[in-house]
Amino acid sequence: MDVLSDLKVVELSRTAAAAFAGRLCADAGAEVVLLEPPGGHPLRHEGPFRDDLPDPETSAAHLHANAGKRSVTIDLETQAAAAVRLVAGADILLTDVPRDVLDPVGLSWADLSARAPTLLMTRITPFGDTGPYARYAGSNLVCLALGGQLKITGDPGRPPLTNFGSQAEYQAGLSAFAGTVANVLLRDASGEGEYLELSVQDVVATNLEQRGTSFNLGLVANRAGLTVSATYGVYPCRDGWVYLTAFAPALWDRLKSVVKLEVLDDERFSSQASRLENNDELQAILTEWTLSKSSEELREFARQGYPLTVAEDEESLLACEQWERRGYVRNVDHPAAGNVSVLGSPWLAGEATDIKPAPMLGDSNDLLEGLG
Amino acid sequence: MDWKSGRLPLAGLRVVDWSLYWAGPYLGMMLHDLGAEVIKVEAPAHCDPMRTVIDVNRYSGDTGKPLTAEQRANISQHFNEWNRGKLGIGVELADPRGRQIFLDLVTQSHIVIENHRPGAKDKLGIAYSDVVETKPDIIYASLSGFGQTLPERDAMALGSPVELPSGLFLRNGYLDDDTPAKTGFSYGDPVGALAALSAVLLAVRQWRKSGEGRYLDIAMRDALSFGIGTAFTDWSMNGAARSRTGNRHPVYAPQGVYRAKGDDQWVAISVRDDRDWQALVGVVGAHDWQNADIESRRDNHDEIDAAIEAWTSEREARDIEGELQAVGVPAGAVLDFAQLKVDPQMTARGAFAEIEHPVFGVELRATSQWARGDRPQPLERPAPCFGQHNREILTGLLGMDAWVVDDLEREGVIADRIKVSGD
CATH class of the missing domain: 3.30.1540.10 (formyl-coa transferase, domain 3)
Structure with a gap:
């Protein structure tokens, strides 16, 4: 879906948030120029690397999030004028750089919009431009904490636990991309520029599931570990993990039809209320059943539509038939990392869209020529 | 974008929202936030389960006299959270007249979104191939667990269970722990909804340029896996199993x-x-x-x-x-x-606002994540009660005579109450 192929994007980013948004722009056909500090984008310095040898060209985080972009190295302290010209000639500026850095060098929205009235600018920061935390320092973990997602993940009695990766920044990247495309639609009609400021904390808090029940009914959810209840939770199987999903009557009947144990027809388990009352007994019975099954057996049940899912790892997913059918795994040749797999964007299933590898540092520095 | 003046990218567009649980409803709500009119379609015998599966009494602590499903249907704080701003119609899609209403609604709309199990739309005759005959330029987005392709098309997946087959689950966990961990809420839903929203917005741009609609097949699993794409690229380079990293960071320390x-x-x-x-x-x-x-x-x-x-x-x-x-x-x-x-930052930025629901009363709801600072979003319409706008939609948008609507209601093709079976 090369819907943005008429657009030029300048990405001035330091975190995964704007990097994800820029990656999605590139997947949608836009030309994305990543402005990196002379030492390279921070994602280039995040492990793991090819063969576990630190190399700013072969960081997996960089290869994934920066795929399809061009790279320009620029020192904002000495080359700000060139950066401003580059941005003024683009359609979209994506950034997650603090105002303290942007404003003094002419990259504030006020300065840029005066110079380039049709520019779209999307700025993602930990806490936004306004409010008492506007000047707070942030990180992925701190935004998960203040956005409410951290407290509810992990085991009761142990500390709250972040999920793997930069999930707060990923959510913000998705949200920033959607918001940016929304502004593209507005500009298509009006010809005018737009500014979008987005806070990672806001996005995290907006994406919280039980907010309504908490705010309006007084429930305060907490960490529940692997199992919410016997009919909704993760169980160990013979060689892995399986999630049983039978919290509604029809789902329970489906689960019974695959577990095939007469004991499940007992009065004790005959209604949702009684299943909750006899939760521990039910969980023990179901655990015995899951432990008797292999991932492969359970995977077959899942494909037939029984209410369960099976844990998969990178190896099994990269080789899975579903992704092959969907064309989701793209193999790209990278000058330093060699042939590597990169996942396509979630909406690229079945699309012929080409994904290019992440850029070598400064591979497009010629774009600065003549910009001062 | 500006909510007060109505300068919104999807103003003038209409969405048929045949969604349930969280991901689809959230997608529909974000399309509303961006200016579209969104009509939530539910069938009386198959309403959005979010209206009823969660027993409100579990949260109020008043388990002595549990509310019936019918009593819960319009006050569910799960449902009301993710369907704010929509109109609601209760129509029996399994009835040919109900199906026709769905098709007529699509003809008056620009976008269809749905997140039922793949196969459900074909069974009811409301799949893309069915609606494209009468509305050739429709944008039709299906959001599912694994996508519309075999072999995993028919696997069931909600936003939390889908974390296992995404790869995320096995990476989550306390530092060096053998046991993985699941995210404490249905994380696949918001991530899937945001991915689907992006796809729909891109399709709208394509439609505005070329006049062509299209079908979109979005999988929550794919959206979750993309968020840990680093792990897949790492595996392809190194083929090495990695231990769990808990709350630590690859670069920052401590x-x-x-x-x-x-x-x-x-x-x-x-x-x-x-x-x-x-x-x-x-x-x-x-x-x-x-x-x-x-x-x-x-x-x-x-x-x-x-x-x-x-x-x-x-x-x-x-x-x-x-x-x-x-x-x-x-x-x-x-x-x-x-x-x-009561977080001072959330409050100062207008992240939450009150809205009056006709049955529940005052509810505190999140506003759009794009409406912040000097662009607040006034909340105008709470989530619809079941079938709340039947008459308005059928006589207004579809131009039916009132007596026809009376007949449909008498014969159970449309309803403003859910039909309950089981517990």
């Missing part, structure tokens, strides 16, 4: 979630570089490690954590946050929902 004063109170702290570290030592002490460089801080992470926690556990999480932020170190109290509700 980083952790530390016990604060009080029951189950915690503070998250990230030290990004040497400057942060010197600033933290200036506040916390931990002088044994004052001169530790990044390598040394990583090598001695456990001991440093212990030194930091000795300090944090004597202090309130919010005070720690304030002291560390004052010297520029990323730190934040680990908020629960009650604290989030």
Whole structure:
């Protein structure tokens, strides 16, 4: 879906948030120029690397999030004028750089919009431009904490636990991309520029599931570990993990039809209320059943539509038939990392869209020529 | 975007929203937030389960006299949270006349979204291939667990269970723990909804340029896996199993979630570089490690954590946050929902607003994540009660005569109450 192929994007980013948004722009056909500090984008310095040898060209985080972009190295302290010209000639500026850095060098929205009235600018920061935390320092973990997602993940009695990766920044990247495309639609009609400021904390808090029940009914959810209840939770199987999903009557009947144990027809388990009352007994019975099954057996049940899912790892997913059918795994040749797999964007299933590898540092520095 | 003046990208577009649970409803709500008129379609015998599966009494603590499903249907705070701003119609899609109403609604619309199990739309005759005959330029987005392709098309997946087959689950977990961990809520739903929203917005741009609609096949699993794409690229390069990293960061050190004063109170702290570290030592002490460089801080992470926690556990999480932020170190109290509700930043930015629901009363709802600062979003319409706008939609938008609507209602083709079966 090369819907943005008429657009030029300048990405001035330091975190995964704007990097994800820029990656999605590139997947949608836009030309994305990543402005990196002379030492390279921070994602280039995040492990793991090819063969576990630190190399700013072969960081997996960089290869994934920066795929399809061009790279320009620029020192904002000495080359700000060139950066401003580059941005003024683009359609979209994506950034997650603090105002303290942007404003003094002419990259504030006020300065840029005066110079380039049709520019779209999307700025993602930990806490936004306004409010008492506007000047707070942030990180992925701190935004998960203040956005409410951290407290509810992990085991009761142990500390709250972040999920793997930069999930707060990923959510913000998705949200920033959607918001940016929304502004593209507005500009298509009006010809005018737009500014979008987005806070990672806001996005995290907006994406919280039980907010309504908490705010309006007084429930305060907490960490529940692997199992919410016997009919909704993760169980160990013979060689892995399986999630049983039978919290509604029809789902329970489906689960019974695959577990095939007469004991499940007992009065004790005959209604949702009684299943909750006899939760521990039910969980023990179901655990015995899951432990008797292999991932492969359970995977077959899942494909037939029984209410369960099976844990998969990178190896099994990269080789899975579903992704092959969907064309989701793209193999790209990278000058330093060699042939590597990169996942396509979630909406690229079945699309012929080409994904290019992440850029070598400064591979497009010629774009600065003549910009001062 | 500006909510007060109505300068919104999807103004003038209409969405048929045949969605259930969380991902689809959230997608529909975001399309509303961006200016579209969204009509939520539900069948009386198959309403959005979010109306009824969660027993409100479990939260109110009044388990003595549980509410019936019918009593729960219009006050569910799950349903009402993710369907704010929509119109609602209750129509029996399995009836040919009900199906025709669906097709007529599509003809008057620009976008269809649905997140039923693949196959459901074909069974009812409301799939893309069915509606495209009468509405050739429709944008039709299906959001499912695994996508519309075999072999995993028919596998069932909700936003939390889908975390297992995404790869995320096996990566989650406490530091070096053998047991993985699941995200504490249905994380596949919001991520899938945002991915689907992006796809729909791109399709709208294509439609405005070319006049062509299209079918979109979005999988929640794919959206979750994309968020840990690093792990897949790593595997393809190295083929090495990685141990779980808990709350630690690949570069920052120390980083952790530390016990604060009080029951189950915690503070998250990230030290990004040497400057942060010197600033933290200036506040916390931990002088044994004052001169530790990044390598040394990583090598001695456990001991440093212990030194930091000795300090944090004597202090309130919010005070720690304030002291560390004052010297520029990323730190934040680990908020629960009650604290989030009154968080000064959320409040100052207008993240939450009150709205009056006709049955529940005053509800506090999140506003659009794009409406912040000087662009607030006034909330105008709560989530629809079941079938609340039947008459308005059928006589207005579809131009039916009132007596026809009366007949449809009498014959159970449309209804403004759910039909209950089982517990």
